[in-house]
Amino acid sequence: MDKNSCPCGSRKEYAECCQAFLNGAALAHTPEQLMRSRYTAFHQGNIDYLLATQHPAQRQPDARQTLAETVSQTEWLSLRVLNAVGNTVEFVAFYRQDSHLNQLHEVSQFVREDGRWFYTTGAHLMPIQLGRNDPCWCGSGKKRKKCHG
Secondary structure, eight states, X not given: OOTTBOTTSSSSBGGGTTXXXXXXXXXXXXXXXXXXXXXXXHHXXXXXXXXXXXXXXXXXXXXXXXXXXXXXXXXXXXXXXXXXXXXXXXXXXXXXXXXXXXXXXXEEEEEEETTEEEEEEEEEOOOOOOOTTSBOTTSSSXXXXXTTO
């Protein structure tokens, strides 16, 4: 990934993608934009943004501490959006934790209130299986066998 590319996998420059959301200059217009910006916030360790974009009714009292532990222990590697329909986004996020490559495959639910999208809940799914000829998990655009295969 180019150093100026947005971590969310959009193939856009960060300044033209998630930056305005994370610095508060703009609000996400769709659940997919919000989900991508939240991934970028995890990637950058932006706990304030993660809390601000989670629906208040879903926030746990220890959310800040839990998020701080997650971002300090996790290296977020890439994101792949599999499906985005209505207020639902299915994605897989690849990450490294304790030197192990892992993935989070989730269907996330979002709600719009007062002109603003919020993350509400997510259902974890089984990890996706990548074949040797599938695009690599890292987002390089190469086949997995030619990249991290």
